[in-house]
Amino acid sequence: MRCRCLLLTVVTDCQTNKSFLCPTMSLLASALVGLTGLSLNYFVPKFMSPGSGPSQFAVSSASGLASSCDATNIASCTNTTAIGNLCCFEAPGGLLLQTQFWDSNPATGPSDSWTIHGLWPDKCDLKFSENCDPSRAYKNIAGLLSENGAAKTLDFMKTYWVDINGKDETFWEHEWKTHGTCMSTLEPSCLPAGSAKGTEAVAFFDTVVKLFQTLPTYKWLANQGITPSSSATYTLDTLSTALQTESGFQPVLDCEGSTLDSVSWYFHLKGSVIDGTFVQIDTPEEGNCPSDGIKYPPKSDDGESEPNKKMPSRHARRRHHHK
Numbered sequence: 001m002r003c004r005c006l007l008l009t010v011v012t013d014c015q016t017n018k019s020f021l022c023p024t025m026s027l028l029a030s031a032l033v034g035l036t037g038l039s040l041n042y043f044v045p046k047f048m049s050p051g052s053g054p055s056q057f058a059v060s061s062a063s064g065l066a067s068s069c070d071a072t073n074i075a076s077c078t079n080t081t082a083i084g085n086l087c088c089f090e091a092p093g094g095l096l097l098q099t100q101f102w103d104s105n106p107a108t109g110p111s112d113s114w115t116i117h118g119l120w121p122d123k124c125d126l127k128f129s130e131n132c133d134p135s136r137a138y139k140n141i142a143g144l145l146s147e148n149g150a151a152k153t154l155d156f157m158k159t160y161w162v163d164i165n166g167k168d169e170t171f172w173e174h175e176w177k178t179h180g181t182c183m184s185t186l187e188p189s190c191l192p193a194g195s196a197k198g199t200e201a202v203a204f205f206d207t208v209v210k211l212f213q214t215l216p217t218y219k220w221l222a223n224q225g226i227t228p229s230s231s232a233t234y235t236l237d238t239l240s241t242a243l244q245t246e247s248g249f250q251p252v253l254d255c256e257g258s259t260l261d262s263v264s265w266y267f268h269l270k271g272s273v274i275d276g277t278f279v280q281i282d283t284p285e286e287g288n289c290p291s292d293g294i295k296y297p298p299k300s301d302d303g304e305s306e307p308n309k310k311m312p313s314r315h316a317r318r319r320h321h322h323k
């Protein structure tokens with residue numbers, strides 16, 4: 001299900017400097033977003049109702065980095081005229097997904113928390129670019145963070161941003177290379193003069209961690225009486241309603257078969273990824289979980305784990321879905 005586009009929005013592709021069209025809901029809705037920060041829902045699937053109200057999260061860099069952007073400016077994906085300064089307006093990837101894992105077997109991360117997958121810049125039409133700048137595919141992310149004042153961010157990542165096969169560094173490098181290099185507001189030319197090489201990657205990891213900390217998926221489900229179980233199953237409506245009740249917004253849920261393993265929270269962005277304001281919105285797409293019989297197992301490694309299991313990839317599923 002998709003909404004009808006009542007207006008076409010013009011933004012500029014940071015990779016080509018060419019203007020392109022991006023769908024929005026209406027001129028009135030866009031004006032409200034720009035003036036008040038109200039969230040803009042692209043469509044509402046049958047299993048969910050609109051969010052209870054706008055929610056915004058301002059971030060700041062743990063390393064002290066600051067942009068020159070005004071975070072009260074219009075949110076990404078909601079403009080009605082061309083935007084010239086893509087250092088302060090995320091485009092074309094203005095639909096930002098904070099994605100989280102629930103890895104139960106083999107288990108990763110604390111037993112009472114979901115873990116970070118990443119922050120993905122999708123285009124406003126649900127399409128996306130990846131691996132936008134191979135020259136900035138930095139290695140040794142841990143060293144980069146430690147050397148640039150983000151040791152606390154790194155410590156948090158070691159617990160909450162972990163790879164299912166124990167290859168955390170490779171995982172972090174992948175997320176930066178694949179998604180972070182596609183963010184227009186993190187182009188090196190957008191950084192303060194004299195910034196060290198890799199500073200924009202440090203800002204990326206700072207922001208992902210801070211945003212994740214505002215989205216306690218495990219706690220929200222537990223508050224609604226939904227905790228990991230070896231025997232219980234849930235309907236998609238029950239899980240979705242629980243998260244919307246707690247957060248005010250509807251994420252998308254994805255499964256490996258009938259087992260819940262991924263959640264994505266959606267945002268538009270005012271200003272820069274470095275220190276902008278994330279404006280939360282309802283999911284503009286449906287996930288792949290079945291309507292019922294969904295398992296939410298406890299994290300455990302009972303000796304029957306799959307040591308060579310690949311990381312679940314929502315983008316791989318979506319590539320197939322959108323063909």
